Amino acid sequence: MESYQNILVVIDPTTIEQKALGRACTLAKRSGATITAFLSIFDFSYEMTTMLSGQEREAMRASVVNDREAWLQDLCEDYEPDIICKVVWHNRPFEAILQEVKDNNFDVVLKSTHEHPTLQSVIFTPTDWHLIRKCWVPLLLVKEHQWPENGHILAAVNVGSEEEEHKSLNNKVTEEALNLSRLIKADTHFVNSYPGTPINIAIEIPEFDANEYNETMKQHHFDVMKAHAEKYQIEDKFLHVQEGLPEDVIETVANEIDAELVILGTVGRTGLSAVLIGNTAEHVIDRLNCDLLALKPDGYCSPFLK
Numbered sequence: 001m002e003s004y005q006n007i008l009v010v011i012d013p014t015t016i017e018q019k020a021l022g023r024a025c026t027l028a029k030r031s032g033a034t035i036t037a038f039l040s041i042f043d044f045s046y047e048m049t050t051m052l053s054g055q056e057r058e059a060m061r062a063s064v065v066n067d068r069e070a071w072l073q074d075l076c077e078d079y080e081p082d083i084i085c086k087v088v089w090h091n092r093p094f095e096a097i098l099q100e101v102k103d104n105n106f107d108v109v110l111k112s113t114h115e116h117p118t119l120q121s122v123i124f125t126p127t128d129w130h131l132i133r134k135c136w137v138p139l140l141l142v143k144e145h146q147w148p149e150n151g152h153i154l155a156a157v158n159v160g161s162e163e164e165e166h167k168s169l170n171n172k173v174t175e176e177a178l179n180l181s182r183l184i185k186a187d188t189h190f191v192n193s194y195p196g197t198p199i200n201i202a203i204e205i206p207e208f209d210a211n212e213y214n215e216t217m218k219q220h221h222f223d224v225m226k227a228h229a230e231k232y233q234i235e236d237k238f239l240h241v242q243e244g245l246p247e248d249v250i251e252t253v254a255n256e257i258d259a260e261l262v263i264l265g266t267v268g269r270t271g272l273s274a275v276l277i278g279n280t281a282e283h284v285i286d287r288l289n290c291d292l293l294a295l296k297p298d299g300y301c302s303p304f305l306k
Helices: 019-031 054-077 093-104 118-123 127-134 164-184 199-204 210-230 246-257 272-276 280-285
Strands: 006-010 034-041 084-089 108-112 139-142 151-156 186-194 239-243 261-265 291-295
Touching: 006 019, 006 093, 019 034, 019 108, 019 139, 019 164, 034 054, 034 093, 054 084, 084 093, 093 108, 093 127, 108 127, 127 139, 127 280, 151 164, 151 246, 164 186, 164 261, 164 291, 186 210, 186 246, 210 239, 239 246, 246 261, 246 280, 261 280, 280 291
Parallel strands: 006 034, 006 108, 034 084, 108 139, 151 186, 151 261, 186 239, 261 291
Antiparallel strands: 139 291
């Protein structure tokens, strides 16, 4: 994270307390980064005023933008006086955010999160989810949990995969966790899940020993995790391998160690596969009470850039 010198913070216009801005200030004080506070606004009523000319509507929009810029400037004075403030008029917030990242080469995006009702998540994709899928730079989703010194960072790695993309992503997640742990004076834990015994095998083959299978599977994943951790001088006591779905295991371990930050990689599925399958980050985001840093694999090409 110390390599992130250009931070974009997405402002929440519904609240005075800006968790993401506060987190950005914490990082900037330790890394010397520049912070831009960004707000995307839109009011459909200004577009529907047919009695006004296009020039008059534009003047009205400019007036609203100027008013929000003044509000944002005042708000930022309570955090850091040298924060850059920017307000844009756009009807799709996630597109405005990604365009800003593209135009100004931001290194990381910080945004506070809200809970998403399950049904709404299926029908209406929230801005957070668009960013998880399409933001090509690291995305830090901020919650209430504080970042105390001597805290805990949890890095979710997929050590059970032989795919080069996953191996590369494991290294990226690990290196980011270690860099951040040095910056905020925290320790680094690794978490990995493995699947339980296939029920159909246990039923169809009476002599199949489910307990032995589970122990063998757990030992295999721990050995692979240990080999990965040894490359970074991480001790065994910081390794967590449990049976279950990734989102369940990540949530359980994060609660057990009271993690202040979870870091994971996401391949950024879009379209129908994202609706039907989803990403681990999407499944886990609303279940964590701490921050989540989502990283894309090297070479990832966002659909926004196509």
